[in-house]
Amino acid sequence: MTTLAIDKTSRFAVELPEWAQVNEKRRGHIARVTALLVQWADVMHVRDDERVAWIDAGRFHDALKDASDAELRELVGEAPYEIQMLHGPAAAVRLERAGERRIGVLDAVRYHTIGYVDWDRTGRALYMADFLEPGRGFSKADRGFLAAQVPHDFDGVFRQVVRARLEWSLHEGFSLFPEAVELWNAVR
Numbered sequence: 001m002t003t004l005a006i007d008k009t010s011r012f013a014v015e016l017p018e019w020a021q022v023n024e025k026r027r028g029h030i031a032r033v034t035a036l037l038v039q040w041a042d043v044m045h046v047r048d049d050e051r052v053a054w055i056d057a058g059r060f061h062d063a064l065k066d067a068s069d070a071e072l073r074e075l076v077g078e079a080p081y082e083i084q085m086l087h088g089p090a091a092a093v094r095l096e097r098a099g100e101r102r103i104g105v106l107d108a109v110r111y112h113t114i115g116y117v118d119w120d121r122t123g124r125a126l127y128m129a130d131f132l133e134p135g136r137g138f139s140k141a142d143r144g145f146l147a148a149q150v151p152h153d154f155d156g157v158f159r160q161v162v163r164a165r166l167e168w169s170l171h172e173g174f175s176l177f178p179e180a181v182e183l184w185n186a187v188r
């Protein structure tokens with residue numbers, strides 16, 4: 001089995017879009033997520049166009065994470081999400097305005113904090129990488145183990161990540177969005 005050597009300090013040169021609004025800490029997270037996606041794509045021998053989609057999903061997904069609430073609201077209108085979930089839909093709108101047409105990339109970015117049953121592998125890979133990247137402080141050993149398993153059991157790890165993220169939402173008393181529940185019912 002291939003072991004993925006990923007450590008917290010690993011940097012990956014990611015180019016952010018010019019409209020990105022991210023602080024230094026966020027830049028590190030985006031770099032680690034994208035690096036993880038690249039490693040999985042390499043081990044899995046993912047086709048070139050899909051590999052590029054994974055990388056772009058990684059570098060775009062949090063590009064508006066540090067934008068103001070007013071800017072996010074302006075981009076997404078009346079979307080029924082809490083403010084901390086708006087950066088995904090807002091980035092997708094911004095990408096579309098910039099000419100992005102790849103549905104897999106747009107849906108990956110749009111739903112990365114929520115979950116989406118109709119994701120292709122790009123959306124699923126981003127959802128896992130966002131949760132499993134090594135810079136997060138919790139459950140490091142378990143998440144590291146899951147990250148190493150992704151190339152060998154992509155669907156199995158995806159299911160575990162959906163479960164973990166829903167459990168965490170319930171534990172914290174957050175809303176469960178219909179998209180997330182529908183996703184769990186489809187993969188369980």
Ligand SMILES: [Fe+2]
Nearest residue numbers: 033061062130
């Ligand atoms: Fe993220």
